[in-house]
Amino acid sequence: MEEIIHIYHTNDLHSHLEHWPSIRKLLAERRRWHEEAGDDVFVFDIGDHMDRWHPLSDATRGKANCTLLNEAGYDAATIGNNEGITLPFEDLDSMYHEKDFEMLVANLYKQDGSRPEWAKPYHVYISKKGTRIGVIGATVNFGRFYEQLGWNVTDPIEEIKKCIEELKEITDIIILLSHLGIHDDELIAAQFPEIDVILGGHTHHILHEGKEVGTILLAGAGKFGYYTGHVTLKLDQEKKQILDKKAVLYDMNEEDQADDEKAMSESYYMEGKKLMGEVVTSLSAELKADPLQHSDLSKLLTQALREWCSADCAFMNAGMILRGLKQGNVTKFDLLEICPHPINPCTIKISGAELKEVLLQTMDEKWPHLQIKGLGFRGTVMGVMEYDGIQFHKKGNVRQVFINGQLIDPKKQYILAIPDMFTFGRFFPEIQRAEEKQYWLPEFLRNLLEWKLANAATNI
Numbered sequence: 469m470e471e472i473i474h475i476y477h478t479n480d481l482h483s484h485l486e487h488w489p490s491i492r493k494l495l496a497e498r499r500r501w502h503e504e505a506g507d508d509v510f511v512f513d514i515g516d517h518m519d520r521w522h523p524l525s526d527a528t529r530g531k532a533n534c535t536l537l538n539e540a541g542y543d544a545a546t547i548g549n550n551e552g553i554t555l556p557f558e559d560l561d562s563m564y565h566e567k568d569f570e571m572l573v574a575n576l577y578k579q580d581g582s583r584p585e586w587a588k589p590y591h592v593y594i595s596k597k598g599t600r601i602g603v604i605g606a607t608v609n610f611g612r613f614y615e616q617l618g619w620n621v622t623d624p625i626e627e628i629k630k631c632i633e634e635l636k637e638i639t640d641i642i643i644l645l646s647h648l649g650i651h652d653d654e655l656i657a658a659q660f661p662e663i664d665v666i667l668g669g670h671t672h673h674i675l676h677e678g679k680e681v682g683t684i685l686l687a688g689a690g691k692f693g694y695y696t697g698h699v700t701l702k703l704d705q706e707k708k709q710i711l712d713k714k715a716v717l718y719d720m721n722e723e724d725q726a727d728d729e730k731a732m733s734e735s736y737y738m739e740g741k742k743l744m745g746e747v748v749t750s751l752s753a754e755l756k757a758d759p760l761q762h763s764d765l766s767k768l769l770t771q772a773l774r775e776w777c778s779a780d781c782a783f784m785n786a787g788m789i790l791r792g793l794k795q796g797n798v799t800k801f802d803l804l805e806i807c808p809h810p811i812n813p814c815t816i817k818i819s820g821a822e823l824k825e826v827l828l829q830t831m832d833e834k835w836p837h838l839q840i841k842g843l844g845f846r847g848t849v850m851g852v853m854e855y856d857g858i859q860f861h862k863k864g865n866v867r868q869v870f871i872n873g874q875l876i877d878p879k880k881q882y883i884l885a886i887p888d889m890f891t892f893g894r895f896f897p898e899i900q901r902a903e904e905k906q907y908w909l910p911e912f913l914r915n916l917l918e919w920k921l922a923n924a925a926t927n928i
Contacts, residue, residue: 469705471597472507474498475643477689477697479514479669482550483522483533484692485736489726491696492540494718498698499541508595511541514669515548515607515647520555520912521808521846523740523801529559532740534567544570544591546605546645548670552576553610554810556910557618561586572605572645574627577620590631592639597705602639604631607647608670616909624648625656636662640708641701643667650688657681664710665699678715685713693720744801749921754795757806759787759851760836769807769913770854772920777815777908779885781823781858781871783830787840787851788887788913798921807914808846814888817904821878824869826896827858831867843889887913 476495481488495511502509518533520526525533530551537545551560564571564586574589583589590604606624614621628644635642642663646653649671657666658681665685668675672691678699679686689697695717702712726732755765766786774782790806818826830853838850859870869876876882888907890899 470711471595471599471703471705472502472505473595473599473601473641473701473703474502474507474509475665475667475699475701476509476511477514477667477687477699478512478517478693479647479667479689479697480516480548480672480691481513481693482516482519482691483525484519485522485524485536486733487693487720487725487729488536488736489729489732490720490723491693493726494696494720494723495540506596508597508599510543510593510601510603512603512643512645512667513537513542513545514645514667515546516550516669517545517548519550520810521804522737523744523804524736525740526804527740527743529555530563531566532736534564538566538568542569543593544572544603544605544645546572546647547576547587547607548647549608549610550810552607552619552621553613553617554910554912555617560617560619570603572603574604574606574631575609575622575624576607576614577622579615579618579620581620589627590635592635599641599703599708600639601641601643602631602635603643603645604628604635605645608649613907613909616907625652625659628656628660632660632662640703641665641710646670649673650686653686653688654681657684657686665701665713667697667699674717675715676717678713685715687715689717695719696723741801744799744804746800747797748800748803748918749798751793751795751798754792756792757786757789759785759789759847759849762786762852762854763789763792765789765792766851766854767856768920768924769917770856772916773813773885773887773913774856776911776916776919777813777883777885777906779815779857779883781882782856782885783827783858784854784887784913785835785850785852786854787845787847787849790847800918803914803918807912807917809844809887809913811844811913812888812911813885813908813913813916814891815883815885815906815908816891816899816902817881818884818898818902819878820871820876820880820882822898822902823871823882823884824876824878826884826898827855827860827869828867829896831860840893843892845889
């Protein structure tokens with residue numbers, strides 16, 4: 469006799485809810501079909517379901533995403549870095565209190581060494597025919613950021629190893645929910661033959677028919693709900709041995725879509741907009757913004773960046789602000805719309821000689837039109853550079869740099885405030901090399917803009 473187990477999976481939705489009604493419809497229909505045929509069905513999310521660019525996610529601090537997973541009948545999920553390091557401790561710690569599914573995160577702890585009440589390292593499911601299915605969850609080790617927020621994340625591979633040791637004697641199948649990225653998934657597959665299936669995320673990889681590494685099947689469904697993954701396991705019912713594994717992806721642009729998909733997607737957005745209707749300031753005049761032009765608004769945010777971080781100087785790309793603010797009331801939603809990035813302020817300690825080299829690089833003509841993807845950036849182009857506490861003067865053919873009116877001292881140490889994405893991408897080698905970096909969490913740049921606008925309202 470054969471046993472069939474169906475596993476559906478999503479990953480890296482990033483609060484792109486455009487296809488969520490259709491994903492939910494697909495999952496409901498497939499569960500009904502399979503269960504009518506006597507098969508087991510499990511549905512898992514592999515993290516980064518939430519992203520605070522979406523007003524409903526931002527307004528509810530991810531609790532709405534938990535509700536969506538409940539409504540779609542998910543069996544388990546793990547967290548991604550968007551859940552883990554873009555929320556204050558108390559928001560993540562309360563995000564899953566109303567969950568109807570298992571939260572599996574083997575490598576997340578509180579700083580006292582205890583696990584959060586809402587998470588555990590693994591869960592064992594028992595199929596209708598008695599097959600024991602161990603499911604482990606693990607998330608990417610961005611330890612420095614978790615620590616600043618009050619959490620402790622440990623080496624995911626070491627935690628997976630511990631889980632396997634506990635599970636291999638009490639389960640027939642082991643599945644890993646891995647928000648670690650395709651490279652780590654391949655390493656884990658080579659290291660742990662006890663695992664049967666790795667459902668992956670984080671690197672947004674698309675594996676249309678899965679990928680085999682040794683005896684292990686890897687699966688990944690891209691990003692933004694463009695695909696829903698489906699893994700089918702065929703087992704020998706008596707021996708509890710897997711006879712066949714198959715992975716496919718369903719293109720949600722081509723599947724039978726929910727009739728109300730567009731209306732539902734818009735309703736999620738409008739609900740979030742309503743929740744973020746709090747007025748933070750009122751402008752006596754419009755504040756325009758253009759990534760390719762210097763503007764009062766981008767200058768204001770750069771000034772806020774320096775002041776918030778108590779830095780000597782700051783620079784920021786104008787592409788961080790997607791559009792201007794109209795005259796009149798400004799709401800939290802307005803600030804989210806013009807500055808949706810999950811990018812934090814950062815300061816580095818740097819010598820005057822290195823700082824001058826960085827600042828001269830920022831004047832390169834390539835920056836304004838440079839297109840950026842990833843690193844948390846939600847705009848399109850870098851835009852011109854805005855400066856605060858920094859002045860440039862030409863003396864003959866030499867460009868001189870002044871910090872707060874004083875000629876830069878090559879030997880002096882300066883505190884420079886920047887968006888944190890400049891420490892991740894290969895923009896400025898001197899910034900990447902800097903040993904003393906401080907990330908100002910959990911505030912995003914839009915929080916600094918809100919703070920600055922509220923405090924400067926009488927002067928605007």
